Amino acid sequence: MKFEVFVSFREIDTRRTFVSHLLLSLFKNQIRTFKQEEEIPWNQPASSQVLEAIQDCKMAIVVISKNYTASVSCLDQLAKIVECKEKQTLVMIPVLYEVDPSHVLTQAENLWEHSGGEEKVMRWRDALNESIKIYLEKHAYWEDKDSYSYIIDRVMSHVLDRLRPQEMKKPEERKKEVYRKFKMSRFILLIPIGIVTMGVGLVKSALGIFMPGKEKPIVIKLRPTRSSVYVYKDEYVTDDELSQLVPSSDFSCLVGMDRQIKAVDALLLGLDSKQVGEIGIWGVEGVGKTTLARFVYQQISPQFQDHCYFEIDSQDNSVYPTCLLEEVTRSALTSGSERLYESVKAEFGHRKVLLVVDVLNRTGDLKNIRKITRWFGPESRLIVVTEQNDVLVQCEVRRVFEVEPLRYDEALQLFSQFAFKQEHVPREYHRLSVRAVLLTGRIPLALKVFGSFLRGKVINEWELELCRLEASQDSCVAKVSGYIGNGFS
Incomplete structure (x- = not known):
């Protein structure tokens, strides 16, 4: 399956910020997008696979950032994109991310530092100059807005207008919807990507087998x-x-x-x-x-x-x-x-x-x-x-x-940790603790909460609470769940 859009960017500058939102936007609109899978060394040229992908795409989005021109691969990509644009096989959309056009033009004049050969350096320089020219003529007004969501909105409007014209019959409605989505997506940066660890569980391995002639789970x-x-x-x-x-x-x-x-x-x-x-x-x-x-x-x-x-x-x-x-x-x-x-x-x-x-x-x-x-x-x-x-x-x-409940001795030990803050149940509470463990069904969370609920109570209070639970017609776990709600709400 051929790609429709090529996104050229410098990983260290934009992958976790602007480009991540841009890629998400393209995906939401089912736009087949090619992008570099991982950061490569600054002095490594673009691979033949990348250059071929550019040639096959209908559009290219170039995100020029502070360190973009320091990457040989990015410059190779840009030169190829401009070449395809001049052949009218590709539409180019340059975007400047936290960098001024004048700064980019200055960088273009210093490309000799890459030592990529005079001919190649000239191609890079011409490509950068052409990118800035297009940006200033067609897209510089985007920077008047203070939201990168707005810039992504404008980029997506251009992409959809060319690749999905049938979906742009009502541009005003489409504009509002796209802007609403990306206004929401700007808050993604505030959400930690790391996943909070929850719960706890242990398992024992007992593999099943395959029966001759018939596969068993x-x-x-x-x-x-x-x-x-x-x-x-x-x-x-x-x-x-x-x-x-x-x-x-x-x-x-x-x-x-x-x-x-x-x-x-x-x-x-x-x-x-x-x-x-x-x-x-x-x-x-x-x-x-x-x-x-x-x-x-x-x-x-x-x-x-x-x-x-x-x-x-x-x-x-x-x-x-x-x-x-x-x-x-x-x-x-x-x-x-x-x-x-x-x-x-x-x-x-x-x-x-x-x-x-x-x-x-x-x-x-x-x-x-x-x-x-x-x-x-x-x-x-x-x-x-x-x-x-x-x-x-x-x-x-x-x-x-x-995953099944704890065995009896482990359940009793866990219950003791929360009921008495020690590993072993005191002798005078042993019989009552056994009854409590049975009521929890040996479910870890129920053991912890019920143990905490009974902590500090005297024997008569334990007996009263256990009798109330044992008299219930509900399942043992449902009984304790009721106490969890009543005792710790």
């Missing part, structure tokens, strides 16, 4: 021999509490996670390396699914070119998308279309992508997510976190990881 279940409780600076923590204690990228303070991660790694390593692989993580609410998924994400995401941890119930996902992959995932869940899938193929079809979706409890949502992940590049991975195993079964997810 591979299921890893958590037997009651491992705890989903960890130590943070001598304190036991669980679930939501962890998100407030541990930074998103700091898991060094957690104890006991390694063996459980190996179980998930076994599932991931068993996936076909040439295809888009998927695994499921499931269990009841509060058992530690999200913690496990986030830990796995933090550990393996550096191995992928694009990665995103998408929380379906998070309000931030719907308002402040922080990357293209997040925007794609949200679009797939709300309004998937053939044009969206074509754009996904163009943007991510050659990329190694990691997508974690948490918590996904509807079969239809998983089917919609699969419609985009199938266009990801080789070795891409999808991890689905759910409370409904039926979702995984109906969609035939064959590699499944089940």
Whole structure:
């Protein structure tokens, strides 16, 4: 699939700011865009692949910044863009980012410092002069506005007018809509890209098998021999509490996670390396699914070119998308279309992508997510976190990881940490503590909250609270949940 727009820019100046918003805008409008995947050394020329991409594109957006002319690759790109413009095979849109035209012209006069050969330097200089000329004649008035969102709006109007003329029948309405979107997108810079670590969970590996002639799903279940409780600076923590204690990228303070991660790694390593692989993580609410998924994400995401941890119930996902992959995932869940899938193929079809979706409890949502992940590049991975195993079964997810409650002795130890601030239950409270642990269903979050609720109470008060809960007709977890709401609202 050929690209429609080429974006030339200097990574160190603009990739995390202006260009990130520009690329997101192009993607939202399903414009197939080519851009340099990563920063290359300043003295390395543009590759033949990049120059061929420029020749195939219909438009080029050149973002000239402070260090743009210090890159041989950028200058090569610019020279090729101007060459194609003069042949009338490409439309060029120059944009100046935090730099004056006079400064760029001065830089053009000093290009001999690159020692690229007299002929090449002349081509670079002419290309820069032509870029500034076009900018001053056609686009300099954009700088009168104090918002880069406005500049992106104007760029997109030019792009859509040429590449999608049928969508520009009502320019005023289109202008308002585009400007509204990009006015919102300017706030993306204020949202931390790092993902806050939440929850905690442990797993035990027990691989399934393949039966002769019939493939069985591979299921890893958590037997009651491992705890989903960890130590943070001598304190036991669980679930939501962890998100407030541990930074998103700091898991060094957690104890006991390694063996459980190996179980998930076994599932991931068993996936076909040439295809888009998927695994499921499931269990009841509060058992530690999200913690496990986030830990796995933090550990393996550096191995992928694009990665995103998408929380379906998070309000931030719907308002402040922080990357293209997040925007794609949200679009797939709300309004998937053939044009969206074509754009996904163009943007991510050659990329190694990691997508974690948490918590996904509807079969239809998983089917919609699969419609985009199938266009990801080789070795891409999808991890689905759910409370409904039926979702995984109906969609035939064959590699499944089940997180189960704590074993009895570990649950008692965790309960003691929050009820008595010590590892072992006092002798006089042992019988009552056993009853409390049974009422929680050995769910880490329930153990923590119920233990905290009973802390400091005398034996008679313990007996009263336990009797009230035991008399309830609800499930054990629902009983404690009621106390959580009543006691800590």
